[in-house]
Amino acid sequence: MENAKGKxxxxxxxxxxxxxxxxxxxxxxxxxxxxxxxxxxxxxxARRYIKKVNPNAVIDQLTFFPIGKHSSEDDILHCIKPCMxxxxxxxxxxxxxxAVADPGAxxxxxxxxxxxRVVPLCxxxxxxxxxxxxxxxGQNFAFNGYLPIGKPERRARLRELEAIASRGAAAQICIxxxxxxxxxxxDVTDALSPRTMLCIACDITxxxxxxxxxxxxxxxxxxxxxxxxxxxxxxxx
Amino acid sequence: MENAKGKxxxxxxxxxxxxxxxxxxxxxxxxxxxxxxxxxxxxxxARRYIKKVNPNAVIDQLTFFPIGKHSSEDDILHCIKPCMxxxxxxxxxxxxxxAVADPGAxxxxxxxxxxxRVVPLCxxxxxxxxxxxxxxxGQNFAFNGYLPIGKPERRARLRELEAIASRGAAAQICIxxxxxxxxxxxDVTDALSPRTMLCIACDITxxxxxxxxxxxxxxxxxxxxxxxxxxxxxxxx
Numbered sequence: 431m432e433n434a435k436g437k438x439x440x441x442x443x444x445x446x447x448x449x450x451x452x453x454x455x456x457x458x459x460x461x462x463x464x465x466x467x468x469x470x471x472x473x474x475x476a477r478r479y480i481k482k483v484n485p486n487a488v489i490d491q492l493t494f495f496p497i498g499k500h501s502s503e504d505d506i507l508h509c510i511k512p513c514m515x516x517x518x519x520x521x522x523x524x525x526x527x528x529a530v531a532d533p534g535a536x537x538x539x540x541x542x543x544x545x546x547r548v549v550p551l552c553x554x555x556x557x558x559x560x561x562x563x564x565x566x567x568g569q570n571f572a573f574n575g576y577l578p579i580g581k582p583e584r585r586a587r588l589r590e591l592e593a594i595a596s597r598g599a600a601a602q603i604c605i606x607x608x609x610x611x612x613x614x615x616x617d618v619t620d621a622l623s624p625r626t627m628l629c630i631a632c633d634i635t636x637x638x639x640x641x642x643x644x645x646x647x648x649x650x651x652x653x654x655x656x657x658x659x660x661x662x663x664x665x666x667x
Numbered sequence: 668m669e670n671a672k673g674k675x676x677x678x679x680x681x682x683x684x685x686x687x688x689x690x691x692x693x694x695x696x697x698x699x700x701x702x703x704x705x706x707x708x709x710x711x712x713a714r715r716y717i718k719k720v721n722p723n724a725v726i727d728q729l730t731f732f733p734i735g736k737h738s739s740e741d742d743i744l745h746c747i748k749p750c751m752x753x754x755x756x757x758x759x760x761x762x763x764x765x766a767v768a769d770p771g772a773x774x775x776x777x778x779x780x781x782x783x784r785v786v787p788l789c790x791x792x793x794x795x796x797x798x799x800x801x802x803x804x805g806q807n808f809a810f811n812g813y814l815p816i817g818k819p820e821r822r823a824r825l826r827e828l829e830a831i832a833s834r835g836a837a838a839q840i841c842i843x844x845x846x847x848x849x850x851x852x853x854d855v856t857d858a859l860s861p862r863t864m865l866c867i868a869c870d871i872t873x874x875x876x877x878x879x880x881x882x883x884x885x886x887x888x889x890x891x892x893x894x895x896x897x898x899x900x901x902x903x904x
Contacts, residue, residue, distance in 0.1 A: 440799050453789040456688035529799045531806050538802030542866075542880040550796040552690040552872065558795045559787040562677050562766045565776030569768050569812035572837075576806070600809075629779075635789065643779040 436513035438541040439465065440534065441520045442527045442553020443479050446636035446661070450483065453554040453635050459483050461551065467519040469495045469509040469537050476522045495519075497533045506536050513546045525661075527555045531575055557603055560631035560663035563641045568667075570600035577604055577614075584614075585621040592622050592666060601667045611657045614664060615649075622646050622666065629665040632657050673750035675778040676702065677771065678757045679764045679790020680716050683873035683898070687720065690791040690872050696720050698788065704756040706732045706746040706774050713759045732756075734770045743773050750783040762898075764792045768812055794840060797868035797900035800878045805904075807837035814841055814851075821851075822858040829859050829903060838904045848894045851901060852886075859883050859903065866902040869894050 463484045470476035473494045495509040521528045528534035577584045591602040606614040624647035632640040700721045707713035710731045732746040758765045765771035814821045828839040843851040861884035869877040
């Protein structure tokens with residue numbers, strides 16, 4: 431019975447300007463070309479992405495279901511309705527892989543609750559690729575999303591993550607809004623121990639990719655890196 | 668100056684029997700075809716993988732540096748020596764992406780310490796793809812590796828992870844040796860609250876892919892899933 435239902439396919443997007451063949455398996459293009467229903471965080475960027483991957487796409491013949499932080503359960507249920515009629519639905523988020531720390535997870539959760547199969551496609555993830563390239567991954571790691579914005583709260587949270595990292599040898603991953611990167615760098619280097627390791631992974635998979643791991647002491651000596659307004663991952667251990 | 672050095676490239680491998688175009692970007696093949704130095708967890712499986720991706724490879728003309736849990740710093744340093752002479756080195760682990768919870772991370776760490784650029788390539792990761800397809804990723808998640816083997820210790824650790832997950836709405840990811848999956852299932856369903864959500868993601872990216880998220884109560888009702896001796900990721904929240 432379950433096989434008669436459609437599937438939810440999790441479709442990755444680029445992290446920046448990157449040639450298709452560098453980061454995307456051919457299957458991503460095949461699925462994008464075949465699908466007609468998409469649950470998307472942002473319709474405009476999703477349309478542009480689909481057109482880039484498949485220039486022959488007739489965008490007006492596709493159906494887009496917007497999803498966001500404030501989507502109701504009814505909105506989300508609406509996205510997977512085509513699956514109940516045997517049609518597949520693609521989920522596309524703003525950058526990287528969908529359903530990791532973004533509203534796509536709600537679509538996936540509801541798919542499981544309704545016996546709809548979920549198929550993840552392989553593609554670039556800044557969290558995973560930053561972690562790989564950091565050299566800081568032991569047997570454990572944690573992704574902590576955004577830190578508090580206020581300086582005292584942020585520094586306190588950074589020291590808390592440093593303590594967790596050193597207790598469990600677990601790399602602690604954070605992200606920041608690109609225009610706050612320099613503030614983040616200053617908070618990290620001021621608040622943490624000179625011997626703590628910090629990886630900054632910036633513009634991953636693009637021609638400007640910058641990934642460096644140094645101790646806080648070395649970062650202080652090397653000076654402020656050129657990370658202003660560039661998408662970055664910060665990893666401490 | 669740094670540009671005169673070679674790079675360390677992190678090269679993903681398959682998670683199981685999967686057609687190349689389903690999960691690998693073309694760039695992985697391009698790099699494998701071009702490189703002559705490889706730091707590998709297991710030379711035999713690395714040779715087989717290279718031959719599969721590039722049937723024209725002349726394996727005897729390639730240099731393999733074995734890396735493992737017990738490699739000394741000198742062994743690891745040996746792997747990145749070609750980089751000092753302007754040559755690139757590929758790192759290949761047993762399954763999925765290298766340098767995440769495996770000995771490749773030591774090569775990466777030493778590359779950074781020696782000013783050698785590290786370039787992560789995109790490919791399949793069971794941790795990331797399991798998390799995507801679980802529907803359990805909120806703003807936070809953690810990978811906890813293997814749990815203790817003894818039953819009381821394992822159940823205690825599972826309850827600890829359940830408490831962390833419910834406090835921080837953070838998905839907790841674990842792995843188990845495939846022949847212990849049924850024991851793991853029994854421990855998880857016995858030790859955790861009926862309302863806790865459990866995702867079992869099995870044989871990811873293969874024809875036998877099985878990914879289901881249910882509450883512990885629902886898993887108990889549904890009975891033991893067919894996961895014996897199949898590579899699995901367990902995620903609770």
